[in-house]
Amino acid sequence: MKTLRESFDKSKYMSYKQDSYFPAYDKILRQFVGRPITIVEVGVLYGGSLFMWRDYFGESATIIGVDFNPEAKKWEAEGFKIYIGDQSSEKFWDGLFKEIGSVDILIDDGGHTNRQQIVTLRKAVHHIRDGGLLIVEDTHASYMSEFGNPSRYSFISFAKRIIDHLHGRYGGDLVAAKPPARQIFSVEFFESMTVFTIDRRLTKMSEFVTNGGISSVTEDYRYKNSVLEKLRNRTWKGHRFIRSFYKRLIWLELRRQNFLTKSLFNKIDV
Ligand SMILES: C[S@@+](CC[C@H](N)C(=O)[O-])C[C@H]1O[C@@H](n2cnc3c(N)ncnc32)[C@H](O)[C@@H]1O
Known part of the structure; x- marks a missing residue:
């Protein structure tokens, strides 16, 4: 199976990606290759990544680009769907998803500000199919003064809140105070990239189960001699x-x- 790096190098038009993304992408995206998926990438710029996704996922994938710059529309001539709008506008997302419906993967490689990344996540999470992914690139922006960070309102601070809410499903004494996250099955952090796996089927309140096996009298040594x-x-x-x-x-x-x-x-x- 080809690697994303091969598709990246093959693209006729320029694309900027951090090299550490490629092994991470190969790990999380392989399952979608050759399938009739819908993928949205926020941030088109020179168009190169649109061609990379098409080469990687195959002709049966629908590739949608989103950019604030109306020039991006030109890529429609190459068979991509392009929508023009501001990713920090909640209204933009409402209109977009009304038109395109649910998607399998959304990649945020747009403007990288805290607000843009957080609005995009909050809106998109409701429109990603079970088993799909929401990927936020360039999350190092949360550590850059250029983006007003560090801040308690950075994207990574928001992702940490999601971690709290994910543990809220367990219902222990302190974590119970956090309303459980209902769409997000898991959160994975890579270098400069955060990946949310969406799966509502797997995010019910958790409960302890036993396999019904034989229990012998064995002491739990957690606090032994302490x-x-x-x-x-x-x-x-x-x-x-x-x-x-x-x-x-x-x-x-x-x-x-x-x-x-x-x-x-x-x-x-x-
Ligand atoms: C990093 S570039 C995208 C690079 C491209 N994905 C690639 O891999 O080569 C960022 C793009 O995001 C767009 N952008 C910036 N702010 C935006 C916003 N608020 N809404 C939508 N797009 C935005 C810019 O116009 C620019 O084309």
Whole structure:
């Protein structure tokens, strides 16, 4: 099977992509090659990537380009569908999806501002078919002063909020406060690129299941011989004030452990 890099090099018109994208794209896009999918790319510029997608996915794929620059319309003569509009306009997206319906893949390689990337994601996520992908390129913009970053409103900050909401499906004590994400099955981070897999069939509230196998009497060693084990044993007996006192000590011990973890957290050498 050909690589996306081969299709990129073959394209007659110019395209700009970060070289680290190619192995990531081959990993996530192979499943769509040769299928009659619909793909939207925001950001047409010189047109080169439209030809790359056509070569990579095959003739049965419908390739749609979106750009703010009306000049992009010229690529319709080559058989692509082109829509002109501002990706930071919610109205633009409403109109577009009304016209084109659901799509399989949306790639955001437009203007890369926080607002553009966030509006695009918020709007497109409702119009991507189950099993489809929403890909945001050049997410290094979230770390660039040119884009007003770092900011708590950067695209990557937004993606981190989605991670919180994804864990909201579990329904644990603190995560339950986050409304669960209902369209997004998974989030993958690559260098400068974030990929959301959309699948509503797989995003129901999770529940614990057992395989019904034989359970032998085996102790869980999570807290074995630790301060926590001793404290936990004290929370099961005695007056409720005593029990809540030991629960408070557990809380303090967990905070102390977090503090000790701080040095690991601050040193990223992975
Ligand atoms: C990085 S280039 C696209 C490169 C192309 N995808 C490629 O791979 O070669 C960015 C494009 O996004 C378009 N763009 C910038 N801001 C936009 C916006 N708000 N809405 C739609 N398109 C926008 C620009 O006109 C430009 O053509």
